[in-house]
Amino acid sequence: MKKILVSTALLAGVLSYAGGFRVSLQGVKQLAMAHTSAHAEDASVAFFNPAGMSFIPSKLSIVAGGFGASNKVTFQNLNTLQSTETDNPLGTPLYAAVAYRPIENLSVGFSFTTPFGSTIQWPSDWEGREMVQKLELKSFYFQPMVSVKLAPWVSFGASYIYAKGKVDWDKAVTQFGGELNIKDEKASGSGYGFGFYFRPDPKLDISIAYRSPIDMKAKNGTATFKFPSASVYPLLGLDPSTGQDKFTATLPLVEEYTVGLTYKVTPKWLVSADFNYHGWERYSKLTLDFATAPVATGNPADPTVLVSPKNFRNSKTFRLGTQYAFTDMIFGRLGAYYDESPYTDDHFIPETPSFNTYVITGGLGFKLKQFGVDIAGGYALPQARDVRNTTLGFNGQAKAKAFYFGLGLSYNPF
């Protein structure tokens, strides 16, 4: 058993391309148990449910962790027999949180996470270059929060979310034989989260949480066109020397509903299960509003407004995890989850490739007095799928491989 756990943990790697560009890597201990949420052992519960802070055993808890996420997507075109693989850099989601209980029934905390983001890098001359060559999305969530114990067995917590983000998108403009870069490093938005955490029985934890959508607004983006000759720039309303134009856009980071529970089967063994519901339907289209460039030839009414249909749909995730305490100091963890792709085959887009994905996770935890060290790994089994996006004329099949690994630290001084 131990060997299996260790080897699973060492299968580092992954991807997170399952649900759109949501990256479910906000707790190393949690990932080891399928990223389930009802674990109020330390401050890492903060992101999952602010109300969980009230059940952290120590008054002060500090956690931090990081992941490596690796993935590769392959697209093949059955008509032309072209096959393309991405060359994505290793993703590095991070998190840190602190929770403090100054008086008996009140906890305050702060959480920093990177819950949305991805970098997808296709070869610059691949067949889908008109849609994407490289897309880098990043988000940083800063969440001050508070939790109140309403009764010994239930708490309520809420958080404010300030989000910063970055988008950097390279794509070809085939008709002009050139390229376009869309960039904004100062997108921002805000939202909130709240939840209830129940412990009706010492053996049972129940976590119910909601995190609101956040509209990331890029207000001062720069679009840079690179054409073989600059003589076309003035005709497109671009800066004649740089080929640049300004744009605004809004990218929705979607809401998430979570219900989770943890049951202590024996004092040494616990099992957890989670259900998430993600509001991807909000991502129905992406609108780029250029200042002057009339690039949207398909929109004669206002050719400076480029609308790309996305047609995402709401998606669900099912998680199942378990932990076994070998000793007071050593914990073994395992988990598995199923994450639904937020779109159907006819809306597959290569800039955020998504698959129905099974993920197997595992990890180990070590506790030394107030200090804790956790490692975790996940191996994803994204389901190969057909691609039939007739709007884009993008047809074929896609598959992916992904793995993740993480290292987390916790400090619970008193």
Add this chain to the structure above:
Amino acid sequence: MKKIIISTLAVSALLFTTSCETDFDTDVKDVQVTKGDADFSKYISLGNSLTSGYRDGALYSSGQSESYPSIIAAQMQLAGGGAFKQPLMPNDVGGFIGLPGFPGKLTLQVTASGSLGPVASSPAAALDNVTAGGPYQNMGVPGAKSFHLVAPGYGSAANLAIGAANPYFVRFATSATTSVLQDAMAQKPTFFSLWIGNNDVLSYATNGGTNSQTVGGVTTYTVATVQTNNVNPTTYKSNDISDPNLVAGSIKAVLDGLKSVGTTKGVIGNIPYVTSIPFFTTVPYNPLTPTTLGANLATLNASLYGPLKQALTAFGAGDRINLLSSTSANPVLIKDVALTDLSAQLTAALTPSLGPLTAAAFGQIFGQARQAKSDDYILLTSSSLIGTPAPGAPAPVNVYGISYPLQNQHVLTKTEASYVKTAVDAYNTSIKSLADSYGLAFVDGNAKMVELNGNSGISFDGVKYTAKFVTGGAFSLDGVHLTGRGYAVIANEFIKSINMKYKSTLPQVDPNKYSGIKFP
């Protein structure tokens, strides 16, 4: 509880391992391209300019390298296809020095007014002869009509002067007496493609239903004939619409000729409605906005449109002209030879007020004039004429489209367009039935062109192609022929039909890889 949890975990683990289909059923890297029932070892393409790779108003070397037959041949080479040689032009500009009517290619340039427009180049070389480098597998001859493929002497240099030969075939014909078909038969092809018949209507359409004759620098235009019950092409003028029976007979002769040398497998395409191409659809029928007309609008109504309408109304033809609107776009004036000629009546009516000389001029100019309607096609080449003075016409009734009608050769009227459509429908009926009776693969080129011309166009990997001039990406700068990407779209249609008929598995191509419009 413990048991339940354990069994739940076990079931989950089982589901996990059984439902995982993470890999492709078939990886394209392992796909073997096969020829099916066909033999592509010697593929020959027959046709006209579209087959030759003609684009931007000329045949030039880099365009030829993206002709649809050469694209198909490259895919056939994955399944035992042989070499495919094309009679390449000696340069990348095209045209023939010393032969009138054969300029070099059009290029997109920023004009004085700051907008982009196609500009013709000077031809780059005199007519050469590349017969020695043959035989050639791409036998597409720009300008060829259906009956030209079976015409002996079509490649005779001596026949050029009398208009019975084609310089593009003169370049690679094996003798002065041969025909395109004979040269093809001599190669004993194992597979052929045939796409012919476009020019049997196209030159009629692009010339607005006229023939022209230039004598001593003066060009005169006559109404071209819609030939029916006449299968003798020597009696045709160059822009007449060919008798459908002649087209069908010529295509049948080509198929019979090939069959006689054992070539029975091939693919044949039908003819697109020419009016779906940018040459006809780019210039609106009503480009005269109140802003462009400005103060002239009132003057024109008072001194020309008003009196004309009044006079025409008296002869029961008041619907030919309406007063210019100051709120919406106005149509151009055109001459429609299908209208009853009212010049004598107009002259008589206007003589009292204008005097006999001016009245006669008015009568002559406006006797068959009317405003264009949405089903008239203003030719792409007429775009630059609108608003400019017509040579020889008396001011102020001398501004093309505004106070002087665009002439018959500038417009394909509704009536003329209907002749074109009738002919194309007849050709296509024959082509389909020949394809069936000879057991050939069939390409519905017409349907593809209609799809391209539709609102949503045709998209490949996020790039949208439409039949819009320049920005649509599929049509080259002449508004008639395709770009490399457009030809690739056509090549894919041929490939699909070939695969379907002969059970081969030739892969299609990625149109985005080929060249489009070149911006300056």
